[in-house]
């Protein structure tokens with residue numbers, strides 16, 4: 132059951148150097164514990180900047196971000212232990228196997244020994260890897276790399292999972308499988324999930340609530356079906372175009 136706030140964002144503003152307008156402009160958001168929350172926006176809307184700020188990859192601009200009572204300004208070290216991050220850009224060692232990449236990532240999160248190996252192999256089984264788990268990542272398809280990237284973010288069973296376009300470049304069938312697994316993690320481990328995507332239909336089905344962001348500002352927040360009905364639209368994609376005047380990229 133969705134309960135108290137897990138993430139509180141107040142007045143979050145981010146200016147990049149040499150940029151005329153802020154990438155994020157006064158964002159206020161509350162994300163509840165156990166919620167699957169989608170952040171949707173056109174190219175350049177500020178999604179990656181938002182995501183990178185939450186996981187401490189870029190310096191916090193103005194404002195405050197609190198994750199489970201921990202402040203990004205003061206407690207980034209502790210925050211990094213409770214979050215799982217799946218970045219849009221795949222960060223794997225190409226000459227290591229998928230399994231060895233995951234063993235390496237797991238050790239960084241403090242996992243070790245038999246428990247680490249068991250978790251890595253069980254996740255690889257879950258995501259459909261067979262003996263190919265021992266092949267060098269450079270021989271993998273884009274979808275396989277993306278799955279390893281995703282497993283790297285969930286191995287340590289984080290309480291908050293940040294996913295930046297986790298299903299981009301993955302075929303429809305595998306996408307469905309991945310979303311089912313993420314939903315199971317959300318329900319079994321009670322993990323709060325924040326997710327960005329360009330797949331509107333996927334977001335509509337996957338998310339408890341979504342925020343639509345454009346030009347660094349949140350222009351709508353709510354339960355997908357309720358937003359669609361209130362906007363007198365057929366679906367989230369239509370609402371998105373109505374609100375932003377822009378098409379989301381494929």
Ligand SMILES: Nc1ncnc2c1ncn2[C@@H]1O[C@H](COP(=O)(O)OP(=O)(O)OP(=O)(O)O)[C@@H](O)[C@H]1O
Pocket residue numbers: 147148150153154172173174175176177178179180181
């Ligand atoms: N390192 C940077 N330096 C300067 N400007 C940047 C930098 N990174 C992003 N921006 C600008 O900040 C704005 C928001 O970019 P951001 O990458 O957060 O958007 P996005 O919604 O993730 O876009 P996309 O869907 O294309 O990934 C854009 O105008 C972008 O050009």
